[in-house]
Amino acid sequence: xxxxxVCLAPTQGFAAxxxxxxxxxxxxxCAAVDGCERANLKDINLxxxxxxxxxxxxxSSASVGEASRTEDIEGVTTTDKAVxxxxxxDEETWNATLSLENGALSGGITSGxxxxxxxxxxxxKP
Amino acid sequence: xxxxxxxxxxxxxASLVTALTSAAFAGGIFAYPLKGQSQEQQDADLYACHQWxxxxxGFDPATIPPASGAxxxxxxxxxxxxxxGIVAATGGAAAAIAIGAGGGGLIxxxxxxxxxxxxxxxxxxxxxxxxxxxxxxxxxxSI
Numbered sequence: 001x002x003x004x005x006v007c008l009a010p011t012q013g014f015a016a017x018x019x020x021x022x023x024x025x026x027x028x029x030c031a032a033v034d035g036c037e038r039a040n041l042k043d044i045n046l047x048x049x050x051x052x053x054x055x056x057x058x059x060s061s062a063s064v065g066e067a068s069r070t071e072d073i074e075g076v077t078t079t080d081k082a083v084x085x086x087x088x089x090d091e092e093t094w095n096a097t098l099s100l101e102n103g104a105l106s107g108g109i110t111s112g113x114x115x116x117x118x119x120x121x122x123x124x125k126p
Numbered sequence: 127x128x129x130x131x132x133x134x135x136x137x138x139x140a141s142l143v144t145a146l147t148s149a150a151f152a153g154g155i156f157a158y159p160l161k162g163q164s165q166e167q168q169d170a171d172l173y174a175c176h177q178w179x180x181x182x183x184g185f186d187p188a189t190i191p192p193a194s195g196a197x198x199x200x201x202x203x204x205x206x207x208x209x210x211g212i213v214a215a216t217g218g219a220a221a222a223i224a225i226g227a228g229g230g231g232l233i234x235x236x237x238x239x240x241x242x243x244x245x246x247x248x249x250x251x252x253x254x255x256x257x258x259x260x261x262x263x264x265x266x267x268s269i
Contacts, residue, residue: 092233
């Protein structure tokens, strides 16, 4: 896992690509009054590795040994510094920002009264 | 002697159930046939009670998202039992409760604490309904 994260941490910026491989490193679950606490990816049923296909507008799980799961991306906006993504699914709404300067990924998922803050790193998929 | 074999059989069934669900669920449903029901009859009763419990509670264990860490802990014991015999009646006639399990989408399948609590409550109701049904059919049942 650590090796994967190191490999996915670019030292400099990269050009926009058609797809990215992202490693989720940290997730926090937040709720009103209770505040936030770090969540285990497995416990909350979120993949540690996710492929972002900008052309197909689709997210897909990329973790080895895990059943493939996908999610449609409703909107994509690409600038020279970042890729912005958002979508909705059942009770959930989500958005993410992928930095083209350093590959950092940050996003949020709202699921009913819970809100998840997600952090990771991405690299263009060869 | 006959009683001993029935008890032994019950223990084997209980062990099987435990094996199917142990990693997952500390408890589980244990059904001992009090009236000497045959294996076929037990399978039929389990199937009927699984269907009835789904209809009564509106909870379909199949709606629990796949590949979930919580899946094992919540997956229906009836489904586990049925997996060894009758085809699991998952996704069947009973309307799945709107638990928002999301059917396992990448984002839609995310399980926050509130959703886990919701599923657990629905699953508990489903198990209780199943217990009531199996008891009515002549089984000693514990969850």
